[in-house]
Amino acid sequence: MKFFIILIVILMVFYFLRKANKNTYNVNLNKIKVTPTQEFVNPAQINVLHLSDLHLENLSITPEELYNKVKDEKVDIIAITGDFLDRKRSIPKLVPYLDVLNKLAPSHGIYAVFGNHDYLLRKKNFEKLKLLLEEHGVKTFQNENETLVIHGHQLNIIGIDDSSSKRSNLEKSYASLKTGYKLVLTHDPNIVLEMKEYHFDYLLSGHFHGGQICYPKPYHLVKMGKLVRMKMIKGLHIHDGKPFYINEGLGQTGVNIRVRSNPEITIHTLTLGEASASQAV
Secondary structure (H helix, E strand, O other): OHHHHHHHHHHHHHHHHHHHHHHHHOOEEEEEEOOOOOOEEEEEEEEEEEEOOOOHHHOOOOHHHHHHHHOOOOOOEEEEEOOOOOOHHHHHHHHHHHHHHHHOOOOOOEEEEOOOOHHHOOHHHHHHHHHHHHHOOEEEOOOEEEEEEEOOEEEEEEEOOOOOOOOOOHHHHOOOOOOOEEEEEOOOHHHHHHOOOOOOOEEEEOOOHHHOEOOOOOHHHHHHOHHHHOOOOOEEEEEOOEEEEEOOOOOOOOOOOOEOOOOEEEEEEEEEEEEOOOOOO
């Protein structure tokens, strides 16, 4: 009888793990249209493809599957918000994914910041990761910014380094910033709690994986910052009147399973433009 009970328990655990692993293959493609808070003169819309938390050691979607998910979408910019990998040996695995992103041919480039897991690499290996990204056309930011002109409108891409590993420097990230739309890329969304005096029109982040294992609730996230206690762990939120998005991530960390959470790819439609005369400050 005891053996039978143990066998049942083993089978139940096996079933649970198999189903949880199967969830890592069910990637959601979510589209978010960000409504501007004011009227613009000659507005122009752009689509930003956002990926986060690839975690190549535990990534179920193949490069081909990633491409097929988004190949029919209009992509102006690709944004990647960190946690590519944990280990040196995983660096070459990134190449086919970068090839796919370049195949999508975003009209205004690919941009990325790093996450806490990327910084687990030794310095020389981190530099290899950074160089590989740049060799494949990815502009990386470590508390830096760059201004693009799209349809006559200025778009500032601000890359704030990882807050969870205490590498963020807001003053440096915003240095010499020009007027125009401010799009922030960062890994840990908790940084928004420190940005009351730093304006952004939209912020993209990741880090939480939507909980990854949410049964019955993602209690393990509590140690990951105040936003969790504010029940902000995924999706679109507003803080201090500014909108930001927390991506559930494409890969997994620890073990390759998900419970009540799915891998996510997002496409964000942003509106660029100059404020109309009646609303300009």
